Amino acid sequence: MTTPRIEIDLAKIAHNAKNLKRLYGSKGIDIIGVTKGVCGSPDIADTLVKSGICVLADSRISNIRRMREAGIEAEFLMLRTPIPSQAESVVKYADISINSEVSVVKSLSKFAVEYNVTHKIILMVELGDLGVGLMPSDLEDTVEEVTDLKGIELAGIGTNLACQGGIKPDEEKMGHLSSLAREVEEKFDLTLEFVSGGNSANYTWFTSTEDVGRINNFRLGESIYLGCETLYRTPIPGLFTDAFTLVAEVIESKIKPSVPYGEVCQDVSGNIPAFQDRGQIRRAILGIGLQDVLVSGLTPGSDIDILGMSSDYIIVDAKQTDLKVGDEVEFSLNYRGLLSAMTSPDVMKKYE
Numbered sequence: 001m002t003t004p005r006i007e008i009d010l011a012k013i014a015h016n017a018k019n020l021k022r023l024y025g026s027k028g029i030d031i032i033g034v035t036k037g038v039c040g041s042p043d044i045a046d047t048l049v050k051s052g053i054c055v056l057a058d059s060r061i062s063n064i065r066r067m068r069e070a071g072i073e074a075e076f077l078m079l080r081t082p083i084p085s086q087a088e089s090v091v092k093y094a095d096i097s098i099n100s101e102v103s104v105v106k107s108l109s110k111f112a113v114e115y116n117v118t119h120k121i122i123l124m125v126e127l128g129d130l131g132v133g134l135m136p137s138d139l140e141d142t143v144e145e146v147t148d149l150k151g152i153e154l155a156g157i158g159t160n161l162a163c164q165g166g167i168k169p170d171e172e173k174m175g176h177l178s179s180l181a182r183e184v185e186e187k188f189d190l191t192l193e194f195v196s197g198g199n200s201a202n203y204t205w206f207t208s209t210e211d212v213g214r215i216n217n218f219r220l221g222e223s224i225y226l227g228c229e230t231l232y233r234t235p236i237p238g239l240f241t242d243a244f245t246l247v248a249e250v251i252e253s254k255i256k257p258s259v260p261y262g263e264v265c266q267d268v269s270g271n272i273p274a275f276q277d278r279g280q281i282r283r284a285i286l287g288i289g290l291q292d293v294l295v296s297g298l299t300p301g302s303d304i305d306i307l308g309m310s311s312d313y314i315i316v317d318a319k320q321t322d323l324k325v326g327d328e329v330e331f332s333l334n335y336r337g338l339l340s341a342m343t344s345p346d347v348m349k350k351y352e
């Protein structure tokens with residue numbers, strides 16, 4: 001079978017999704033399935049929906065559109081605050097979007113009226129990670145402005161931590177979001193459908209807290225696909241961590257020195273390379289490179305070492321493995337590796 005390819009075990013993804021839904025559901029927290037890490041794959045989206053997930057979130061219009069056009073029956077959430085010039089497509093293809101700028105919500109409102117739809121928004125609140133979000137002190141004024149807009153429904157508030165700043169979603173942060181939700185609900189006499197506390201990094205807080213407060217939603221990508229939480233990248237008990245395997249093929253295998261010979265100048269990346277002398281080694285060259293996948297996101301499944309890479313190749317020290325031309329080599333992927341492989345048109349997707 002052709003390589004490079006990524007093998008995707010849909011049964012393992014379904015198992016992880018169902019188990020996370022049950023776990024978080026035990027304290028009243030529903031989950032949104034985030035599909036950006038798998039490039040809005042309709043096969044995976046379908047698996048998530050069949051596992052009981054009703055809202056799918058993606059950060060690309062093209063991915064949401066692909067899932068819709070494949071007939072996936074879910075509510076779609078735009079997970080990147082809309083690019084202002086794409087406001088019309090966001091209204092057209094997404095049912096919900098996260099937002100932090102009133103001017104953008106006004107633009108969404110204009111198109112919602114034009115298309116005669118109600119577009120739901122979740123206002124993102126900054127709680128210290130310094131990514132997307134309005135300052136908590138601006139929340140009430142912002143709610144006041146957006147609730148006046150035609151075609152817009154304030155469906156919730158949310159926050160995103162452990163992303164830009166690596167800030168832990170802890171009892172204090174979640175308590176803060178809960179109290180903001182209560183304040184907004186009381187002051188404006190409304191019920192927020194989503195109080196979205198975070199992402200795969202919220203597992204540790206969830207398992208340790210006595211009371212989840214008003215938090216009723218998480219947006220999950222990595223823990224569904226890779227079976228781990230994301231503060232320490234510890235596997236979550238009972239989940240599969242091997243739903244995805246990347247397979248590449250040996251295209252050259254020869255005994256060569258481990259240190260290049262000749263006058264050293266810049267390498268392909270513009271660096272002056274340094275090499276560890278391992279003596280004569282079996283150097284195997286694989287037919288996959290940076291144009292296909294983020295190589296730093298790969299871990300070999302066998303005892304070989306990645307020595308180098310270019311746009312087209314990965315070079316490995318085969319060590320005790322007798323790699324021959326045409327042999328397949330397997331890798332596990334971290335989230336960025338997964339995202340890059342799923343996005344690459346040259347990596348074949350094999351669903352099983």
Ligand SMILES: *Cc1c(COP(=O)(O)O)cnc(C)c1O
Nearest residue numbers: 034160199200219220221222223
């Ligand atoms: C990507 C993303 C998520 C999902 O994060 P995971 O760590 O993969 O669970 C959640 N929320 C926002 C805003 C995101 O951009």
